[in-house]
Amino acid sequence: MDDMQATNTMRGYHGHRGRQRERILRVAETLFLRDGIESVGINDIAATANITRATIYRYFANRIEIVWALLQSYGASIVNSMPADVMNPKLSGAVRLQYVFQGFMAHFFRYPEQSLFAIQFDQLYAGHKDIEKMNQFKIALVQTEFPLSRLIEAGVRDGSLRANLDPIVTSTTILAIIWGISRHFAQLSTTFEYENNFTIREIYQEVCDVMLQGLIADK
Protein backbone atom coordinates (compact mmCIF):
# COMPACT_ATOMS: atom_id res chain seq x y z
CA MET A 1 0.00 0.00 0.00
CA ASP A 2 2.84 2.33 0.88
CA ASP A 3 3.90 1.73 -2.65
CA MET A 4 0.64 2.94 -4.12
CA GLN A 5 0.40 5.97 -1.89
CA ALA A 6 3.94 6.78 -2.79
CA THR A 7 3.03 6.41 -6.45
CA ASN A 8 0.22 8.89 -6.17
CA THR A 9 2.21 11.57 -4.44
CA MET A 10 5.47 11.17 -6.29
CA ARG A 11 6.29 13.43 -9.16
CA GLY A 12 8.54 13.18 -12.17
CA TYR A 13 10.80 10.25 -12.83
CA HIS A 14 10.03 8.31 -9.69
CA GLY A 15 6.33 8.87 -10.17
CA HIS A 16 6.63 7.56 -13.69
CA ARG A 17 8.47 4.48 -12.47
CA GLY A 18 5.85 3.82 -9.83
CA ARG A 19 3.02 4.14 -12.35
CA GLN A 20 4.76 1.93 -14.87
CA ARG A 21 5.39 -0.78 -12.28
CA GLU A 22 1.77 -0.57 -11.19
CA ARG A 23 0.62 -0.86 -14.80
CA ILE A 24 2.73 -4.00 -15.35
CA LEU A 25 1.20 -5.51 -12.22
CA ARG A 26 -2.38 -4.79 -13.29
CA VAL A 27 -1.84 -6.19 -16.79
CA ALA A 28 -0.10 -9.29 -15.41
CA GLU A 29 -2.94 -9.80 -12.93
CA THR A 30 -5.54 -9.71 -15.69
CA LEU A 31 -3.61 -12.17 -17.85
CA PHE A 32 -2.79 -14.52 -14.93
CA LEU A 33 -6.45 -14.68 -13.98
CA ARG A 34 -7.62 -15.24 -17.52
CA ASP A 35 -5.02 -17.74 -18.74
CA GLY A 36 -3.38 -19.19 -15.63
CA ILE A 37 -0.05 -18.06 -14.18
CA GLU A 38 1.91 -20.84 -15.89
CA SER A 39 0.61 -19.93 -19.34
CA VAL A 40 1.56 -16.26 -19.26
CA GLY A 41 5.05 -15.19 -20.35
CA ILE A 42 6.86 -11.86 -19.98
CA ASN A 43 6.25 -11.54 -23.73
CA ASP A 44 2.49 -11.65 -23.27
CA ILE A 45 2.62 -9.08 -20.51
CA ALA A 46 4.85 -6.78 -22.58
CA ALA A 47 2.57 -7.05 -25.61
CA THR A 48 -0.60 -6.34 -23.63
CA ALA A 49 0.92 -3.49 -21.61
CA ASN A 50 2.39 -2.14 -24.83
CA ILE A 51 5.91 -1.83 -23.48
CA THR A 52 9.12 -3.68 -24.31
CA ARG A 53 10.31 -6.77 -22.46
CA ALA A 54 13.44 -4.85 -21.50
CA THR A 55 11.28 -2.32 -19.67
CA ILE A 56 9.55 -5.04 -17.69
CA TYR A 57 12.91 -6.52 -16.75
CA ARG A 58 13.87 -3.19 -15.23
CA TYR A 59 11.16 -3.77 -12.63
CA PHE A 60 10.96 -7.54 -12.28
CA ALA A 61 13.59 -10.23 -12.83
CA ASN A 62 10.99 -12.77 -13.96
CA ARG A 63 7.37 -13.84 -13.85
CA ILE A 64 7.63 -15.23 -10.33
CA GLU A 65 8.76 -11.84 -9.04
CA ILE A 66 5.62 -10.34 -10.52
CA VAL A 67 3.55 -13.02 -8.82
CA TRP A 68 5.16 -12.22 -5.47
CA ALA A 69 4.65 -8.50 -6.00
CA LEU A 70 0.95 -9.09 -6.65
CA LEU A 71 0.69 -11.21 -3.55
CA GLN A 72 2.32 -8.41 -1.60
CA SER A 73 -0.23 -5.91 -2.90
CA TYR A 74 -3.05 -8.33 -1.94
CA GLY A 75 -1.61 -8.54 1.56
CA ALA A 76 -1.79 -4.77 1.70
CA SER A 77 -5.39 -4.72 0.50
CA ILE A 78 -6.35 -7.17 3.27
CA VAL A 79 -4.74 -4.92 5.84
CA ASN A 80 -6.55 -1.93 4.37
CA SER A 81 -9.88 -3.75 4.56
CA MET A 82 -9.55 -4.10 8.33
CA PRO A 83 -11.71 -1.70 10.37
CA ALA A 84 -9.61 0.75 12.40
CA ASP A 85 -10.87 -0.73 15.67
CA VAL A 86 -8.90 -3.93 14.99
CA MET A 87 -5.93 -2.04 16.42
CA ASN A 88 -7.82 -0.21 19.18
CA PRO A 89 -6.12 -1.29 22.42
CA LYS A 90 -9.09 -0.10 24.50
CA LEU A 91 -11.31 -2.85 23.08
CA SER A 92 -11.30 -6.43 24.31
CA GLY A 93 -9.56 -9.12 22.25
CA ALA A 94 -12.93 -10.73 21.43
CA VAL A 95 -14.38 -7.50 20.04
CA ARG A 96 -11.24 -6.85 18.02
CA LEU A 97 -11.34 -10.40 16.67
CA GLN A 98 -14.89 -9.77 15.53
CA TYR A 99 -13.61 -6.75 13.60
CA VAL A 100 -10.87 -8.90 12.06
CA PHE A 101 -13.53 -11.28 10.73
CA GLN A 102 -15.49 -8.32 9.38
CA GLY A 103 -12.32 -7.13 7.63
CA PHE A 104 -11.69 -10.52 5.99
CA MET A 105 -15.27 -10.64 4.81
CA ALA A 106 -15.17 -7.10 3.43
CA HIS A 107 -11.95 -7.93 1.61
CA PHE A 108 -13.40 -11.10 0.09
CA PHE A 109 -16.47 -9.39 -1.35
CA ARG A 110 -14.51 -6.39 -2.55
CA TYR A 111 -11.76 -8.34 -4.32
CA PRO A 112 -13.08 -11.78 -5.31
CA GLU A 113 -10.39 -11.93 -8.04
CA GLN A 114 -7.71 -12.03 -5.34
CA SER A 115 -9.18 -15.28 -4.01
CA LEU A 116 -9.20 -16.73 -7.53
CA PHE A 117 -5.58 -15.69 -7.93
CA ALA A 118 -4.79 -17.34 -4.60
CA ILE A 119 -6.11 -20.66 -5.94
CA GLN A 120 -3.66 -20.43 -8.82
CA PHE A 121 -0.89 -19.34 -6.52
CA ASP A 122 -1.46 -22.37 -4.25
CA GLN A 123 -0.79 -24.67 -7.19
CA LEU A 124 2.28 -22.78 -8.26
CA TYR A 125 3.62 -22.64 -4.73
CA ALA A 126 3.00 -26.35 -4.16
CA GLY A 127 5.24 -26.97 -7.18
CA HIS A 128 7.99 -24.55 -6.13
CA LYS A 129 7.87 -25.08 -2.38
CA ASP A 130 9.61 -21.78 -1.87
CA ILE A 131 9.10 -21.75 1.88
CA GLU A 132 11.86 -19.28 2.55
CA LYS A 133 10.36 -16.69 0.24
CA MET A 134 6.94 -17.29 1.77
CA ASN A 135 8.32 -16.82 5.26
CA GLN A 136 10.05 -13.57 4.29
CA PHE A 137 6.81 -12.44 2.77
CA LYS A 138 4.91 -13.32 5.92
CA ILE A 139 7.38 -11.56 8.18
CA ALA A 140 7.07 -8.44 6.04
CA LEU A 141 3.30 -8.73 6.22
CA VAL A 142 3.19 -9.29 9.97
CA GLN A 143 5.22 -6.15 10.55
CA THR A 144 2.64 -3.98 8.85
CA GLU A 145 -0.31 -6.20 9.56
CA PHE A 146 -2.63 -6.75 12.49
CA PRO A 147 -0.80 -9.56 14.23
CA LEU A 148 -3.58 -12.10 14.64
CA SER A 149 -1.80 -14.32 17.15
CA ARG A 150 -0.93 -11.35 19.36
CA LEU A 151 -4.52 -10.19 19.22
CA ILE A 152 -5.65 -13.62 20.42
CA GLU A 153 -3.03 -13.52 23.14
CA ALA A 154 -4.45 -10.16 24.27
CA GLY A 155 -7.96 -11.64 24.31
CA VAL A 156 -6.83 -14.58 26.44
CA ARG A 157 -5.13 -12.15 28.81
CA ASP A 158 -8.12 -9.80 29.16
CA GLY A 159 -10.41 -12.79 29.72
CA SER A 160 -12.62 -12.22 26.65
CA LEU A 161 -11.30 -15.31 24.83
CA ARG A 162 -11.02 -18.88 26.16
CA ALA A 163 -8.11 -19.30 28.55
CA ASN A 164 -6.99 -22.60 27.01
CA LEU A 165 -6.30 -21.22 23.50
CA ASP A 166 -2.80 -21.48 22.07
CA PRO A 167 -2.57 -18.17 20.15
CA ILE A 168 -0.26 -19.53 17.45
CA VAL A 169 -2.35 -22.64 16.80
CA THR A 170 -5.62 -20.70 16.92
CA SER A 171 -4.46 -17.99 14.54
CA THR A 172 -3.16 -20.61 12.09
CA THR A 173 -6.50 -22.43 12.27
CA ILE A 174 -8.50 -19.26 11.74
CA LEU A 175 -6.41 -18.33 8.70
CA ALA A 176 -6.63 -21.85 7.25
CA ILE A 177 -10.43 -21.69 7.52
CA ILE A 178 -10.68 -18.14 6.17
CA TRP A 179 -8.38 -18.82 3.19
CA GLY A 180 -10.10 -22.13 2.55
CA ILE A 181 -13.65 -20.81 2.49
CA SER A 182 -12.62 -17.75 0.46
CA ARG A 183 -11.17 -19.94 -2.27
CA HIS A 184 -14.16 -22.26 -2.07
CA PHE A 185 -16.67 -19.42 -2.34
CA ALA A 186 -14.75 -17.63 -5.09
CA GLN A 187 -14.81 -20.74 -7.23
CA LEU A 188 -18.42 -21.65 -6.52
CA SER A 189 -19.88 -18.18 -6.74
CA THR A 190 -22.13 -19.11 -9.63
CA THR A 191 -23.63 -22.27 -8.16
CA PHE A 192 -23.36 -22.02 -4.41
CA GLU A 193 -26.55 -20.07 -3.86
CA TYR A 194 -28.45 -22.13 -6.35
CA GLU A 195 -27.59 -25.33 -4.52
CA ASN A 196 -27.72 -24.26 -0.91
CA ASN A 197 -30.67 -21.92 -0.35
CA PHE A 198 -28.31 -19.50 1.41
CA THR A 199 -26.26 -16.67 0.02
CA ILE A 200 -22.48 -16.81 0.22
CA ARG A 201 -22.63 -13.74 2.44
CA GLU A 202 -24.98 -15.45 4.89
CA ILE A 203 -22.75 -18.50 5.18
CA TYR A 204 -19.53 -16.49 5.37
CA GLN A 205 -21.10 -14.49 8.22
CA GLU A 206 -22.23 -17.70 9.92
CA VAL A 207 -18.73 -19.21 9.66
CA CYS A 208 -17.37 -16.09 11.40
CA ASP A 209 -20.09 -16.27 14.08
CA VAL A 210 -19.44 -19.95 14.80
CA MET A 211 -15.69 -19.30 15.05
CA LEU A 212 -16.23 -16.33 17.35
CA GLN A 213 -18.65 -18.29 19.56
CA GLY A 214 -16.09 -21.08 19.60
CA LEU A 215 -13.34 -18.78 20.83
CA ILE A 216 -14.98 -16.47 23.35
CA ALA A 217 -14.76 -17.25 27.06
CA ASP A 218 -17.78 -18.53 28.97
CA LYS A 219 -19.52 -15.82 30.93
Place this chain on the structure above:
Amino acid sequence: MTNVVNTTRGYFGHRERQRERILMTAEQLFTRDGISNVSIADIADAVGMTRATIYRYFANRIEIAWALQRRYSENLINSMPSDVTNANLLGLTRLRALLRGFCDYFFQYPERALYVAQLDRLQVNPEDNAQLVELRRNDMQTEDPIAAIIVLGIRDGSLRANLDANKTSTTIYTMIWGLERRLAASTATFEGEYHLSQRAIYEDACQIIIQGLIARQ
Protein backbone atom coordinates in the same frame (compact mmCIF):
# COMPACT_ATOMS: atom_id res chain seq x y z
CA MET B 1 -18.44 -53.02 -3.96
CA THR B 2 -15.25 -55.02 -4.47
CA ASN B 3 -17.03 -58.12 -3.17
CA VAL B 4 -19.75 -57.77 -5.75
CA VAL B 5 -17.17 -57.50 -8.50
CA ASN B 6 -15.25 -60.55 -7.32
CA THR B 7 -18.24 -62.83 -6.92
CA THR B 8 -20.20 -61.83 -9.99
CA ARG B 9 -19.81 -64.20 -12.91
CA GLY B 10 -20.30 -64.00 -16.66
CA TYR B 11 -21.44 -61.00 -18.63
CA PHE B 12 -22.42 -58.76 -15.73
CA GLY B 13 -19.21 -59.53 -13.90
CA HIS B 14 -17.28 -58.58 -17.01
CA ARG B 15 -19.18 -55.34 -17.32
CA GLU B 16 -18.57 -54.49 -13.67
CA ARG B 17 -14.86 -55.19 -13.99
CA GLN B 18 -14.58 -53.16 -17.16
CA ARG B 19 -16.40 -50.20 -15.61
CA GLU B 20 -14.14 -50.47 -12.59
CA ARG B 21 -11.01 -50.44 -14.74
CA ILE B 22 -12.18 -47.31 -16.53
CA LEU B 23 -12.82 -45.59 -13.19
CA MET B 24 -9.46 -46.53 -11.72
CA THR B 25 -7.58 -45.36 -14.80
CA ALA B 26 -9.56 -42.13 -15.01
CA GLU B 27 -8.85 -41.47 -11.33
CA GLN B 28 -5.10 -41.68 -11.94
CA LEU B 29 -5.23 -39.41 -14.99
CA PHE B 30 -7.56 -36.88 -13.34
CA THR B 31 -5.32 -36.66 -10.30
CA ARG B 32 -2.17 -36.30 -12.36
CA ASP B 33 -3.35 -33.94 -15.11
CA GLY B 34 -6.51 -32.28 -13.82
CA ILE B 35 -10.03 -33.35 -14.78
CA SER B 36 -10.46 -30.76 -17.50
CA ASN B 37 -7.22 -31.80 -19.23
CA VAL B 38 -8.17 -35.46 -19.60
CA SER B 39 -10.26 -36.59 -22.56
CA ILE B 40 -12.13 -39.84 -23.16
CA ALA B 41 -9.47 -40.60 -25.79
CA ASP B 42 -6.72 -40.28 -23.12
CA ILE B 43 -8.59 -42.63 -20.81
CA ALA B 44 -9.19 -45.11 -23.66
CA ASP B 45 -5.47 -45.10 -24.52
CA ALA B 46 -4.37 -45.56 -20.93
CA VAL B 47 -6.83 -48.37 -20.18
CA GLY B 48 -6.31 -50.07 -23.55
CA MET B 49 -9.92 -49.96 -24.76
CA THR B 50 -11.65 -48.25 -27.63
CA ARG B 51 -13.49 -44.99 -27.04
CA ALA B 52 -16.68 -46.77 -28.11
CA THR B 53 -16.30 -49.22 -25.22
CA ILE B 54 -15.96 -46.39 -22.72
CA TYR B 55 -19.06 -44.69 -24.11
CA ARG B 56 -21.01 -47.86 -23.31
CA TYR B 57 -20.46 -47.06 -19.63
CA PHE B 58 -20.20 -43.29 -19.45
CA ALA B 59 -21.66 -40.59 -21.69
CA ASN B 60 -18.69 -38.28 -21.09
CA ARG B 61 -15.86 -37.20 -18.82
CA ILE B 62 -18.17 -35.47 -16.37
CA GLU B 63 -20.08 -38.69 -15.71
CA ILE B 64 -16.83 -40.46 -14.89
CA ALA B 65 -15.72 -37.61 -12.65
CA TRP B 66 -19.03 -37.74 -10.83
CA ALA B 67 -18.97 -41.55 -10.42
CA LEU B 68 -15.61 -41.17 -8.65
CA GLN B 69 -16.93 -38.40 -6.45
CA ARG B 70 -19.90 -40.59 -5.49
CA ARG B 71 -17.60 -43.40 -4.57
CA TYR B 72 -15.56 -41.09 -2.33
CA SER B 73 -18.70 -39.90 -0.56
CA GLU B 74 -19.79 -43.49 0.01
CA ASN B 75 -16.35 -44.36 1.40
CA LEU B 76 -16.51 -41.36 3.68
CA ILE B 77 -19.94 -42.35 5.00
CA ASN B 78 -18.81 -45.96 5.52
CA SER B 79 -15.73 -44.83 7.43
CA MET B 80 -17.73 -42.77 9.94
CA PRO B 81 -17.43 -43.84 13.61
CA SER B 82 -20.50 -45.76 14.77
CA ASP B 83 -21.25 -43.07 17.38
CA VAL B 84 -22.45 -40.83 14.54
CA THR B 85 -25.62 -42.91 14.15
CA ASN B 86 -26.03 -44.03 17.77
CA ALA B 87 -29.48 -42.79 18.80
CA ASN B 88 -28.65 -43.07 22.51
CA LEU B 89 -26.05 -40.32 22.34
CA LEU B 90 -26.46 -36.57 22.57
CA GLY B 91 -26.48 -34.57 19.34
CA LEU B 92 -23.28 -32.90 20.49
CA THR B 93 -21.49 -36.22 20.97
CA ARG B 94 -22.64 -37.44 17.57
CA LEU B 95 -21.52 -34.22 15.92
CA ARG B 96 -18.12 -34.58 17.57
CA ALA B 97 -17.85 -38.14 16.24
CA LEU B 98 -18.81 -36.95 12.78
CA LEU B 99 -16.11 -34.28 12.73
CA ARG B 100 -13.59 -36.89 13.92
CA GLY B 101 -14.74 -39.08 11.02
CA PHE B 102 -14.11 -36.25 8.55
CA CYS B 103 -10.69 -35.61 10.06
CA ASP B 104 -9.55 -39.26 9.99
CA TYR B 105 -10.79 -39.73 6.44
CA PHE B 106 -8.98 -36.62 5.27
CA PHE B 107 -5.63 -37.79 6.63
CA GLN B 108 -6.16 -41.22 5.16
CA TYR B 109 -6.86 -39.84 1.66
CA PRO B 110 -5.66 -36.21 1.44
CA GLU B 111 -5.55 -36.43 -2.38
CA ARG B 112 -9.33 -36.83 -2.44
CA ALA B 113 -9.79 -33.30 -1.10
CA LEU B 114 -7.74 -32.06 -4.05
CA TYR B 115 -10.02 -34.03 -6.32
CA VAL B 116 -13.05 -32.24 -4.85
CA ALA B 117 -11.28 -28.93 -5.48
CA GLN B 118 -10.83 -30.00 -9.11
CA LEU B 119 -14.51 -30.81 -9.38
CA ASP B 120 -15.20 -27.29 -8.09
CA ARG B 121 -13.03 -25.95 -10.86
CA LEU B 122 -15.17 -27.73 -13.49
CA GLN B 123 -18.08 -25.58 -12.44
CA VAL B 124 -16.43 -22.60 -14.09
CA ASN B 125 -17.48 -24.04 -17.44
CA PRO B 126 -21.26 -23.47 -17.77
CA GLU B 127 -21.88 -26.64 -19.77
CA ASP B 128 -19.93 -28.89 -17.41
CA ASN B 129 -21.59 -27.15 -14.55
CA ALA B 130 -25.13 -27.69 -15.82
CA GLN B 131 -24.39 -31.38 -16.07
CA LEU B 132 -22.86 -31.54 -12.59
CA VAL B 133 -25.84 -29.78 -11.08
CA GLU B 134 -28.13 -32.28 -12.75
CA LEU B 135 -26.11 -35.30 -11.57
CA ARG B 136 -25.90 -33.89 -8.06
CA ARG B 137 -29.63 -33.28 -7.91
CA ASN B 138 -30.39 -36.86 -8.93
CA ASP B 139 -28.04 -38.09 -6.25
CA MET B 140 -29.05 -35.79 -3.47
CA GLN B 141 -29.84 -37.73 -0.33
CA THR B 142 -33.31 -37.14 1.02
CA GLU B 143 -31.92 -36.12 4.39
CA ASP B 144 -28.83 -34.12 5.21
CA PRO B 145 -27.13 -36.12 8.00
CA ILE B 146 -25.48 -33.09 9.64
CA ALA B 147 -28.73 -31.09 9.73
CA ALA B 148 -30.49 -34.10 11.29
CA ILE B 149 -27.88 -34.36 14.05
CA ILE B 150 -28.13 -30.63 14.74
CA VAL B 151 -31.92 -30.85 15.07
CA LEU B 152 -31.41 -33.64 17.63
CA GLY B 153 -28.77 -31.65 19.49
CA ILE B 154 -31.03 -28.61 19.75
CA ARG B 155 -33.86 -30.81 21.01
CA ASP B 156 -31.74 -32.62 23.63
CA GLY B 157 -30.27 -29.29 24.79
CA SER B 158 -26.65 -30.10 23.97
CA LEU B 159 -26.43 -27.57 21.09
CA ARG B 160 -27.37 -23.87 21.03
CA ALA B 161 -31.13 -23.35 20.84
CA ASN B 162 -30.82 -20.51 18.33
CA LEU B 163 -29.20 -22.54 15.54
CA ASP B 164 -30.89 -22.93 12.18
CA ALA B 165 -30.12 -26.59 11.40
CA ASN B 166 -29.87 -26.20 7.62
CA LYS B 167 -27.80 -23.08 7.77
CA THR B 168 -25.48 -24.53 10.40
CA SER B 169 -25.06 -27.67 8.35
CA THR B 170 -24.13 -25.66 5.23
CA THR B 171 -21.72 -23.69 7.41
CA ILE B 172 -20.03 -26.82 8.77
CA TYR B 173 -19.67 -28.34 5.28
CA THR B 174 -18.22 -25.07 4.02
CA MET B 175 -15.71 -24.83 6.85
CA ILE B 176 -14.64 -28.46 6.47
CA TRP B 177 -14.27 -28.36 2.66
CA GLY B 178 -12.55 -25.01 2.85
CA LEU B 179 -10.11 -26.20 5.48
CA GLU B 180 -9.47 -29.46 3.64
CA ARG B 181 -8.74 -27.88 0.30
CA ARG B 182 -6.44 -25.40 2.01
CA LEU B 183 -4.57 -28.15 3.84
CA ALA B 184 -4.50 -30.50 0.86
CA ALA B 185 -3.09 -27.78 -1.40
CA SER B 186 -0.25 -27.15 1.04
CA THR B 187 0.66 -30.65 2.30
CA ALA B 188 4.24 -30.30 1.10
CA THR B 189 4.82 -26.86 2.58
CA PHE B 190 2.51 -26.45 5.55
CA GLU B 191 4.66 -27.82 8.35
CA GLY B 192 7.79 -26.02 7.13
CA GLU B 193 5.88 -22.78 6.88
CA TYR B 194 3.86 -22.92 10.10
CA HIS B 195 5.84 -25.35 12.28
CA LEU B 196 2.57 -27.01 13.21
CA SER B 197 1.18 -30.35 12.06
CA GLN B 198 -1.83 -30.29 9.77
CA ARG B 199 -3.58 -32.67 12.12
CA ALA B 200 -3.19 -30.24 15.02
CA ILE B 201 -4.86 -27.55 12.91
CA TYR B 202 -7.67 -29.81 11.70
CA GLU B 203 -8.40 -30.90 15.28
CA ASP B 204 -8.28 -27.31 16.48
CA ALA B 205 -10.78 -26.33 13.77
CA CYS B 206 -13.15 -29.12 14.89
CA GLN B 207 -12.76 -27.93 18.46
CA ILE B 208 -13.65 -24.36 17.46
CA ILE B 209 -16.70 -25.58 15.54
CA ILE B 210 -17.90 -27.67 18.50
CA GLN B 211 -17.30 -24.84 20.98
CA GLY B 212 -19.12 -22.50 18.65
CA LEU B 213 -22.24 -24.70 18.54
CA ILE B 214 -22.38 -26.10 22.06
CA ALA B 215 -25.12 -24.86 24.42
CA ARG B 216 -23.53 -22.84 27.19
CA GLN B 217 -24.94 -22.71 30.71
